[in-house]
Amino acid sequence: MNKTKFEHGSTGRLRIHVLPTQRFKTFAISLYVGSPLSEDTVTSTALTPFVLRRGTESYPETTQFRERLEQLYGAGFGFDVYKRGDYQIVQFRMDTINDSFVQSEESLLASSFAFLGEVVTQPALEDGHFRNAYVQAEKENVRKKMESIVNDKIRYAAERCLEEMCREEPYRLHPLGQIKDLEAITSESLYKSYKKWLAESSIDLYVVGDTTFEEVQKLVEQHFHLDASAPTSYESHRPTREVRDIATIVEKMDVSQGKLNMGLRTTITYGDDAYASALVYNGILGGYPHSKLFLNVREKESLAYYASSRYDGHKGIGTIQSGIEVQNYEKAVTIIRNQLEEMRTGQISELEMSQTKAMIRNLLLEMDDSAFEMISFDFNRQLSGKDRPVEQLVQEVENITVDDVHAAAATFELDTIYFLQGQKEE
Structure with missing residues (x-):
């Protein structure tokens, strides 16, 4: 590197x-x-x-x-x-x-x-x-x-x-x-x-x-003809997780396929020492083709056309995206929530850990081949106030244990369920 x-x-x-x-x-x-x-x-x-x-x-x-x-x-x-x-x-x-x-x-x-x-x-x-x-x-x-x-x-x-x-x-x-x-x-x-x-x-x-x-x-x-005042810095806000009932929103539009999305809140952000744990958590949950959402919701149950998760480390939010048949809504919600519960109870295999670490490591190391990717990664430092070089993050990911992911999972709370369905569907 x-x-x-x-x-x-x-x-x-x-x-x-x-x-x-x-x-x-x-x-x-x-x-x-x-x-x-x-x-x-x-x-x-x-x-x-x-x-x-x-x-x-x-x-x-x-x-x-x-x-x-x-x-x-x-x-x-x-x-x-x-x-x-x-x-x-x-x-x-x-x-x-x-x-x-x-x-x-x-x-x-x-x-x-x-x-x-x-x-x-x-x-x-x-x-x-x-x-x-x-x-x-x-x-x-x-x-x-x-x-x-x-x-x-x-x-x-x-x-x-x-x-x-x-x-x-x-x-x-x-x-x-x-x-x-x-x-x-x-x-x-x-x-x-x-x-x-x-x-x-x-x-x-x-x-x-x-x-x-x-x-x-x-x-x-x-x-660059700008005024000579000092640079303005970004302020990093630590997210607070409010305990509230899960909000469920159903919206109807002219769609042939239902879109089931979920929002989760976490207290872990890019500036936290536990950031690498949250990255691995998201990878195992739904970040890659070997993840729980992809294998269990899409492959095993054939409930979804797509199923994945994302994690915004600058906001402290996780999201789940899936496309399903409208009649499968209840079943899909149950199975997705089961995957979240597996993460919370530490039901994570060594294979899931090793595959996820390998995927994250490869993505991080590939940044070295692109000047703009290197720039984008370093800009995280400006936004968060956290200086974490690529090689340090790679090492942090390598060192993550199942217990670390389990601890990260405890901070991810389901907040919102959003379902977009067809106008004629019930």
């Missing part, structure tokens, strides 16, 4: 993280801009990167914007909007070929910084605000993306389960925002919220490639 560490520092508003390496033929650049999930800002924040990618001060037309990327030997540029815990994260990415592999008159790393810095801090404007045509077009684009979630019933059921489970918490919000908020957003109001977002968010810049921390720091100072 590559033991090279990220070098960390800051300049002005930005925290900077650089991994100097000659292993890759490209520079991988990621800029994370994170802000607390809030009903007041979630939609405008989600819309912002869609508008920013339309044009900058130097390349105000979208065609010019794309041509500039082509001039940088086809540099890749993209963004994602997602949530981690109770934060909404906008991630910009650039993938640029290393200067040593092309004959370029300009430094491609410097040019990429100039481009990304301008995208984020010097957008194309008209009359002192965003271009109205861009804002209107991207509002429609975001609306279609949000509507597409309803059409994808697997995603829809997963979102609705979390929405019901966290109805009093910011986590209920979808990172793309709410359709009902789009109509009121104008180019003036969006520009105003963009300026506030940029001034108050936590900003982390990552670079992996054949460079140095000092070079990246100079490029940031040259090309």
Whole structure:
């Protein structure tokens, strides 16, 4: 495993993280801009990167914007909007070929910084605000993306389960925002919220490639025109598990197959020493093809078209997803709850332990082959305040015992059952 560490520092508003390496033929650049999930800002924040990618001060037309990327030997540029815990994260990415592999008159790393810095801090404007045509077009684009979630019933059921489970918490919000908020957003109001977002968010810049921390720091100072205040840090919230009756929600839509989702709460988060135990717990429960949910609900009983589980270590939430025939609802709920009970009583085989550890180990070690995966993993440190290198997490997983998983299982409590069924079904 590559033991090279990220070098960390800051300049002005930005925290900077650089991994100097000659292993890759490209520079991988990621800029994370994170802000607390809030009903007041979630939609405008989600819309912002869609508008920013339309044009900058130097390349105000979208065609010019794309041509500039082509001039940088086809540099890749993209963004994602997602949530981690109770934060909404906008991630910009650039993938640029290393200067040593092309004959370029300009430094491609410097040019990429100039481009990304301008995208984020010097957008194309008209009359002192965003271009109205861009804002209107991207509002429609975001609306279609949000509507597409309803059409994808697997995603829809997963979102609705979390929405019901966290109805009093910011986590209920979808990172793309709410359709009902789009109509009121104008180019003036969006520009105003963009300026506030940029001034108050936590900003982390990552670079992996054949460079140095000092070079990246100079490029940031040259090309990122932000105020000089100190970086804003993420606050990690320790989840509290309320003892309450399990909420059951049944929703009817035009679906041919029922979607059964369950939400569980745990006190274990990424920053906890027991995090590795929770990872193994989720893997045995439903994370992989050898897991209890897959084998017992899908294979043995033939009750589900799919059955799996996920664990969000930044929020302290586990989720179970399955697709079933509507008439099998009661039976499926019983068998899934039986699997949860097996985990709680420590009915875990050595084979389940060894297979799960092997799967987690392979996934962690594969990160070493991708610059962006390495960046994504290190960003967990910023979000949680916990410094846990990959090799340390691999070792922690290796050391987990059945008793450790049993202890982790005791913290996972079923909170919500959500069932999406056909309108004609009873």
